[in-house]
Amino acid sequence: MIIKNKMHLLLTSLIIVLLWFPGDAAQAEDSSTNLVLVTLDGVRWQEVFGGVDQDLIADERYTENPELIQATYGHEQREERREKLFPFLWSVVATQGVIIGDRTRASYMEVTNPWWFSYPGYNEILTGSVDPDIDSNNKNWNSNITFLEVLNGMAGFQNSVMAFGSWDVFPYIFNTQRSGLPVNAGFDIATNALTEKTVWLNEVSAEAPKLWKSVRVDFLTHGYAMEALRSQHPRVMYVSYGETDDFAHDDSYDRYIDAAFRTDMMLSKLWHWLQSDPFYRGRTTLIIATDHGRGTTPDGWPHHASIPGAVKLGFDNAPDGIPGSDQIWFAAIGPGIPAKGLLRGHWKQSQIAATALASLQLDPQAILPEADRVMEQVLR
Numbered sequence: 001m002i003i004k005n006k007m008h009l010l011l012t013s014l015i016i017v018l019l020w021f022p023g024d025a026a027q028a029e030d031s032s033t034n035l036v037l038v039t040l041d042g043v044r045w046q047e048v049f050g051g052v053d054q055d056l057i058a059d060e061r062y063t064e065n066p067e068l069i070q071a072t073y074g075h076e077q078r079e080e081r082r083e084k085l086f087p088f089l090w091s092v093v094a095t096q097g098v099i100i101g102d103r104t105r106a107s108y109m110e111v112t113n114p115w116w117f118s119y120p121g122y123n124e125i126l127t128g129s130v131d132p133d134i135d136s137n138n139k140n141w142n143s144n145i146t147f148l149e150v151l152n153g154m155a156g157f158q159n160s161v162m163a164f165g166s167w168d169v170f171p172y173i174f175n176t177q178r179s180g181l182p183v184n185a186g187f188d189i190a191t192n193a194l195t196e197k198t199v200w201l202n203e204v205s206a207e208a209p210k211l212w213k214s215v216r217v218d219f220l221t222h223g224y225a226m227e228a229l230r231s232q233h234p235r236v237m238y239v240s241y242g243e244t245d246d247f248a249h250d251d252s253y254d255r256y257i258d259a260a261f262r263t264d265m266m267l268s269k270l271w272h273w274l275q276s277d278p279f280y281r282g283r284t285t286l287i288i289a290t291d292h293g294r295g296t297t298p299d300g301w302p303h304h305a306s307i308p309g310a311v312k313l314g315f316d317n318a319p320d321g322i323p324g325s326d327q328i329w330f331a332a333i334g335p336g337i338p339a340k341g342l343l344r345g346h347w348k349q350s351q352i353a354a355t356a357l358a359s360l361q362l363d364p365q366a367i368l369p370e371a372d373r374v375m376e377q378v379l380r
């Protein structure tokens with residue numbers, strides 16, 4: 001009798017729970033509880049949507065081995081070219097998710113900040129607002145609060161938010177002094193939660209070529225990020241790849257292209273690993289964005305800056321700035337992202353933060369009241 005009553009009680013409780021949370025039970029199947037936000041520094045929409053640029057391959061100033069680049073990434077058809085350069089983006093993200101920024105197809109996205117270079121761009125992506133006082137790439141502690149910092153203080157997200165970047169300015173952008181966010185960037189090595197792989201990454205960090213004084217090669221950033229996903233399972237992660245921008249500033253189109261291809265490969269590994277892990281599979285959104293564009297012309301493509309930005313950066317020979325470098329692109333895939341492919345319309349970089357929060361079923365208004373509005377069409 002007692003056992004029967006207990007069974008009855010259990011069944012009644014179960015029915016009450018199911019009646020009480022009918023939406024939640026259904027929603028858990030197709031909603032995202034985790035987020036990985038990735039940026040590719042200064043990758044142009046022209047390459048994302050058009051593949052390698054024939055004029056830049058043919059330009060002796062920029063391409064050392066045009067035959068090799070042409071054989072690897074060239075094709076007469078635009079669609080074929082872009083798939084050769086970004087196979088993951090086009091075969092997976094653009095078919096199962098959304099992509100924005102093909103200006104030849106009425107799809108537009110731009111930075112809002114007036115400078116068109118990195119720190120202001122990352123601040124805009126991560127805070128959802130423009131701060132006119134952020135007018136340099138210097139290592140200044142950011143007075144603004146990123147959405148990762150807010151999440152890190154919220155129940156359910158504490159100690160579950162992390163950032164990895166190739167550029168050594170990210171600790172300042174996230175203001176680690178104030179935020180306490182774990183940020184591994186630039187030439188940082190891992191110092192806690194050591195695993196066999198992070199110990200190895202620490203070793204090869206010392207052995208890897210230092211091509212630039214403030215940016216490490218991306219495989220290290222990627223390796224640390226992947227290992228943190230595997231061993232620590234953060235709910236929210238930011239990963240910033242940086243090689244593309246620096247090879248471009250070096251006037252090296254073939255290396256910029258090769259870096260873009262390798263970054264696409266890293267994104268593929270990242271996404272497929274997420275789908276193999278029970279914690280992330282079917283519950284994780286991947287957002288891919290960039291901090292700024294680059295010039296549209298053969299003379300302008302290596303660089304990026306608005307008119308006042310060019311003055312700030314000390315470009316003597318760019319009185320008009322670098323036209324077109326405010327033009328950016330965006331892509332997303334995940335359980336709450338519709339499989340719509342190219343979205344036509346007009347969006348801003350400042351909308352990424354609210355969109356990222358909304359993908360986690362959170363109210364952006366409550367978390368970042370100053371942030372620009374959600375990109376509604378990006379979400380189901």
Ligand SMILES: [Zn+2]
Pocket residue numbers: 042118245246249304
């Ligand atoms: Zn740059």
